[in-house]
Amino acid sequence: MSRIGKLPVKLPASVDVTNDNSLLTIKGKFGTLEKTIPEIFVVEQSNGTLIVRLENQTRTNKALHGLYRTLINNMVIGVSEQFLKTLMLQGVGYRASVQGKTLVLNLGFSHPVNIDIPEAINVEVVQNTTINIKACDKEQLGLFAAQVRSWRPPEPYKGKGILYKDEQILRKAGKSGK
Known part of the structure; x- marks a missing residue:
């Protein structure tokens, strides 16, 4: 498991997250961003945090785990702070x-x-x-x-x-x- 990938993403109060199938939509006061997430990842929202979980633990999937967690974190920061x-x-x-x-x-x-x-x-x-x-x-x-x-x-x-x-x-x- 990736050290960066397993960290939770903290959601500010002004950010709204919608996860439909593989399309993740994040809305905030500065705009709306969408990202297509591969099916090997499951994005769970609980207690004001997002957790990116990996379904299948292969070498290439582990390499992408930290990347997609960071991309999601950048989306959250972008719509809340710019x-x-x-x-x-x-x-x-x-x-x-x-x-x-x-x-x-x-x-x-x-x-x-x-x-x-x-x-x-x-x-x-x-x-x-x-x-x-x-x-x-x-x-x-x-x-x-x-x-x-x-x-x-x-x-x-x-x-x-x-x-x-x-x-x-x-x-x-x-x-x-x-």
């Missing part, structure tokens, strides 16, 4: 703004970069160089943040680019003079 990623723009003239459902980035190109914001994601620009991205689905949040970052990944010589908050860049020395 996840947050912060991106920092570092470079001369780099700035961001939100116009409707579009994130507009000025990253030193000859044109601004327009990125459509998905429905389930909230984007807020603080100052002009800090982007706060919030969502209840951790997977979609990470994917959108990676798409924004892919326009200007941080480079090791001057440290310019789009960085995650508190990210450390290994700096290189560059050319040495004569």
Whole structure:
């Protein structure tokens, strides 16, 4: 049995869980998330906790036990608190703004970069160089943040680019003079 998989998932009071056959639906104040759970798992709800139990103890099923428990825990945290990623723009003239459902980035190109914001994601620009991205689905949040970052990944010589908050860049020395 997986050490992580056997831990119970604590449910806040504002979260409602529905389990129909293999479809797990979790509702909270920030949204609703659904996940298809394989038939080898049984999700039991009791006393404000969820327990993910494994039906068949094979090697591959044991490997998935901790994964599905963590996915369910992330769903519960997402609908009750939301996840947050912060991106920092570092470079001369780099700035961001939100116009409707579009994130507009000025990253030193000859044109601004327009990125459509998905429905389930909230984007807020603080100052002009800090982007706060919030969502209840951790997977979609990470994917959108990676798409924004892919326009200007941080480079090791001057440290310019789009960085995650508190990210450390290994700096290189560059050319040495004569």
